[in-house]
């Protein structure tokens with residue numbers, strides 16, 4: 492990235508002819524993803540801080556001819572960039588923010604040093620997902636070298652994916668839609684592969700519902716239960732009803748939906764006191780056979796049943812953090828799989844497994860799939876990727892761009 496910075500400085504001082512030649516140098520430099528990946532890692536952009544990560548990316552995209560604009564919301568900065576005005580619009584999506592480094596002393600290289608040790612690039616964000624963003628840029632630089640896309644390429648990059656995800660992709664999409672921006676297809680660069688580059692594309696995600704059930708009774712002495720209201724039996728009744736139901740059997744693309752009780756809290760240190768309150772937490776990971784709102788009303792119904800004849804109060808706090816979705820298999824998913832097969836020799840599994848990502852927001856605006864590096868070390872000490880994987884990922888993204896505009900333009 493030092494090379495790019497100096498190229499950028501030169502641009503400001505030189506005349507038009509030199510500008511073109513300096514641009515070409517920068518363009519060629521950008522076809523190598525490693526320096527950009529290192530420069531991005533060196534910005535310690537732990538959510539919601541940016542620390543120059545988006546400036547670095549914006550400088551690269553500007554050099555490639557993209558029109559860039561920042562879209563800050565609250566304390567989070569975001570970047571939208573587009574090259575071209577025509578349809579179709581192929582959009583790369585991702586995030587420059589990272590999770591904290593944890594015990595820095597436990598790392599074998601500085602978590603924000605961006606160093607290559609042996610064959611591996613080590614650093615926070617190496618796989619999740621600064622390495623993939625560098626590969627987006629390098630693939631685009633290669634594609635633009637001699638080709639003019641018969642359509643548009645866009646970058647939708649947030650600084651708020653690892654955090655609350657309130658001031659990032661979701662708000663960007665709302666604002667961009669209001670401004671008339673449309674996306675034909677979107678590819679998210681999350682680390683989707685389990686063990687080897689090419690083994691998994693994500694074409695959907697399960698939905699997630701968080702629930703807290705609070706039962707309020709009346710505290711009292713165990714010897715005088717008629718003067719107290721014990722909340723525990725009522726809580727057990729609700730939990731028994733919720734866990735007794737098998738939600739569904741799954742379907743061709745999803746495993747069965749599952750409700751998991753994660754905590755039951757009474758916090759009562761005494762043997763002779765009936766507690767005044769009991770609380771439980773649970774999460775439901777659900778597939779496309781379910782609907783978040785329908786699950787909420789089922790839980791509400793079970794609570795209403797348990798409330799009958801109970802003199803305390805049962806209340807619930809239910810939050811759907813994402814609905815289940817699946818991008819239908821078709822020409823888009825096929826070209827992704829073909830590009831991966833061509834560059835790795837592996838036919839990827841088209842999967843809906845794993846946790847949530849910003850694809851849960853994008854799916855309301857465009858067909859979306861996810862493919863990036865191998866996720867084995869993400870969020871861990873010594874997060875790392877083979878440098879070779881970033882290079883092959885660049886080739887895959889380049890191949891995807893080529894096939895995309897052949898199929899959809």
Ligand SMILES: [Zn+2]
Nearest residue numbers: 619620652681
């Ligand atoms: Zn990520």
